Amino acid sequence: MGEHFTWSLIHTEALQSLASDSYAGFMRRSQEEQRMASVFYRAVREAARREVPLLATGNTTALQAARTLAARLAAEHQLLYVVYRNGARVPVQAWAEAATLAKSAVAYNAGTLNRSRAAGVAFMQVFDGADCGWTSHQDPDKATGTVRTVEDAAAWPITHPRCTRAFAPRPHHVAV
Known part of the structure; x- marks a missing residue:
């Protein structure tokens, strides 16, 4: 003014x-x-x-x-x-x-990992969606088909809601 x-x-x-x-x-x-x-x-x-x-x-x-x-x-x-x-x-x-779905997938994978660890298994094969990365969809480290330690698998039992990740024990796998 x-x-x-x-x-x-x-x-x-x-x-x-x-x-x-x-x-x-x-x-x-x-x-x-x-x-x-x-x-x-x-x-x-x-x-x-x-x-x-x-x-x-x-x-x-x-x-x-x-x-x-x-x-x-x-x-x-x-x-x-x-x-x-x-x-x-x-x-x-x-x-x-x-x-x-997320909670049940985490629980299922934890059960698989706990039983494998108790049986002395140190490595797990990862089954997941083809485009799913290890820590997220954007992670270039694709998860499916890889072999990870039980500890790594326990750290990333799933990466997102509705994740299809599952693990299978690899009892005779040798680290490279």
């Missing part, structure tokens, strides 16, 4: 009030987000306690367990979407499938 602006006590107090109010609002929202995350975590843990033992004992498949988990979260907790850190809203059914 053509005038020189200077901060006065009224301006400073108004800005401080706005900042204080904004900070209080941010803190309330942050606390509510934490509360909702805790509710979600407890709901998932409770539902998983019911479904995972059925998966582990072979009484259900991973996809059946995922469907039941998603249905329970939707019915009991009105949870229809899972919001990821990047803001993506994923339907709870898709999230439950990916999570259940």
Whole structure:
């Protein structure tokens, strides 16, 4: 407006009030987000306690367990979407499938690796998707068909949700 602006006590107090109010609002929202995350975590843990033992004992498949988990979260907790850190809203059914398949694949591979290690096997052959890298899809070190130590296999039992990685013991493999 053509005038020189200077901060006065009224301006400073108004800005401080706005900042204080904004900070209080941010803190309330942050606390509510934490509360909702805790509710979600407890709901998932409770539902998983019911479904995972059925998966582990072979009484259900991973996809059946995922469907039941998603249905329970939707019915009991009105949870229809899972919001990821990047803001993506994923339907709870898709999230439950990916999570259940990943957890069951890790558990299956851990069992294979533990039994192999107990039998004195030091090396495992890797079976995986043709384009899947050892640590990620982008990793140029392709996994399938390679032979890795049991320790390396335990470090990377899968690399992504819905990973098809599996291991087979190579008891007579000699390191080169």
